[in-house]
Amino acid sequence: MAALGELERSVMDLLWDHQEALTANAVRDLLAQTEDSKGLAVTTVLTVLARLEKKGLVSRERGTRPHLYHPTASREEHTVGLIEDALGTAADREAVLVRFAGAISAGDAAALLRVLAAREERDTSLPAGA
Amino acid sequence: MLLASYLLAALAVLLAWPVPVLLARAAWPSRAPAPAMLLWQGIGLAGGLSMIGAFLCWGLAPLDRGLLPAAGLLVHAILGRLELPGLDVVHLFALSLAALLGGHLLLTLARSAWRLARDRQRHREMLAFLSKPEAGPGTAVIDHDTPLAYCLPGAGNLTVLSSGLLRSLDERELRAVLAHESAHLDQRHDLLLLAFTSWHAALPWLPTTRLALQAVGELVEELADDAALRVSTREDLLGALAVVALAGQSEGPRPGTLPGAPGAGAPDAGAPSAGHDDAAAVPVPSSPSLPPGLPAAPPAAASSEALAAARWAVPGGPHEALSSRRLGRLLSPDAPLGPWARRLAGTSAVALVVLPTLFLAAAGWDVL
Structure with missing residues (x-):
């Protein structure tokens, strides 16, 4: 489970760093270039991509075969989302996080x-x- | 039982209005945040208990002299085994109110708790993708210029810092921030706040619920400040607060103009320029507690007007002007409340909860 979480993160970093959408095969090949992700099965990559899609981090272009995957938003956009969470910008979010020097x-x-x-x-x- | 219902109603009215208003106005809570916190929790718990109990006792009074036998009769009646001629519409209404109020409070509490857990889980999930792995255990660093620190309670307590914060604070100030946040987590301040968040969500039309939420929110910060002061100096904590508070204003300076943020031109630091808004125009003091990366501007470079204002403000303390008691007590600390006063506050908190319980028990055994 923890290993799968790490893999999700590596795949996300890969997609964020690449300008164009990638196929599962391309993701596997790029992952294989790093030390710790060698010999990964494409099915594992597909599982990870499906999980990321479910979390709303990745979307799939179904027009082409094989499917192309790209991030729904950039890393920076997601970070801004986190900051907005923390700053309590949305009224109903105010109590989610207690912020240093918040009030x-x-x-x-x-x-x-x-x-x-x-x-x-x-x-x-x-x-x-x- | 009728007498018990009147006593409970009187207590409920006191706890719904004058008591919280007085406590929110009082100055002593800043000198004894822990007993004050206990008192607020007692007020919340006893307030709910007496409000529901008053309706319950009054509604059941015509049935029997004791609360328990009367409740037994009511259960039989609801099950259809019994006719209750003594119960008219008004008393049924009171009983329904007791049930509705009790259900409403408990459901709101459950919903608030569930929502918070869900939102925090979502936040935690995104953090796993966006924070840097090199941060130490229990901390995560997100890449953003705004100096920011917060904590994420629950499974795997987490303190989150922004990279802007790491750039803006020196090591000692950072230690103060971390001690402050870990006090929030260790002392479970999220739970102390939860009761009042849901209390306010359940009864938003009752102004004292907002008052209580604000007071408890401030006390939680003061408790965490006190914990931070055990490992840091007042100056370090204040320096960190100044940097973060100024940057955290949503209408405040843009990241580019923040003190210590990359791109904040050091030559501009002391010279307010026309394009800045109020917060950004405040000259950055040449304090050692300010960003180490930022070459400290000599005092002469700071706006002489602001310094003159600060000079006369210091002796008498500008603290009357501060709306935040938390800052006031850090800038000019008062002696902590004496042991007897603390004990009195703690005992009052316990008594507040015991009192409605006693009234209900007395009604149950037909004493009142």
Whole structure:
């Protein structure tokens, strides 16, 4: 199970790094170039691709044979999704994650910066003045 | 039993309005976050119990002098074995309210818990694809410029950091952030919040449920801050908070203009430019607690206006102006509450839960 999860990640990285859609065979061949994924059966790759498709990470072009697979969104787009989750952008998501400094308003953040700046100023000017 | 229902109703009214309002206004919770948290949990639990109990006792009062025999009669009646002439429409209504309220609260709690678990699981699944494997055990790093840290409770506690955060904080500040997040996870703050999230979701028209959720949310942060202060200094924690809070504002600076973010021009750091919004225009202080990658601008480069404002603000403390109590207590710490006051708060929390239970038990054995 854990090994399958790692394989899913490798396949996803591969698809994200490639500009064009790939067939399962191409994925297997590209994986075979890395040390730890040698001798992988195409059926295993197909299983992994099916799982990724079910998770909504990969979509399949059925017009061609063999089928071509490509990521539904780029790595960056998915990361932005995670960040939006964490920032609680959607109203009903607010409590999903507790974020460091989450409830601090813009005004408070600015005030805090000013205080820290003033403390710094005070601390650096004291030895010179003494 | 009628007397018990009146007592429970009185308690329910007190806990639904004046008590939470007073506690939310009080200043002492910041000096004793743990007893205050206990008190809030007690208010939530006792409030629900007394509200449901009041309707139940009042509705069952005409049937029997004791709660248990009356409930037995009601069960028989529902099963169709018995006619209950004593029960009129008003009392049936009260009983239905008790059942509806109890069911509503429990179902909302279950639904909130299920939703949160599902959303967190989904988030965790995506993290597995998007976080860097080189992060240490229990932490994951996502590649994003916004300095950000949060924790993901549940199966396999996880603290998530952004690469922007790692670039913006020095090692000591990072330690403060990690200690803060792991306190959230170790102390199961997600569970403490869950009760109040669902309480607010169940009764959104009751303003005190929002008040309670906010107060508990702030207490959870204060508890985690206190844990962080056991391994870090106040300055490190505040420095980290300043960087993250400023960057976390959704209407705040874009990643490109964040202090410490790649592309944030160091020469611009102290000079507010016209195109920036309010948050971005705040000059970056030349503090050692700021991004190590960012060459510290000498104080002279910072806006003299802002520094002048800060200078007069410090002695009296600008803390009246702060809306966040969490920041206020970090900037000008008050002595923690004395042991007797703490004990009093803890005892009150227990008493709050015991009281409606006693009323119900007394009604059950026909004492009240």
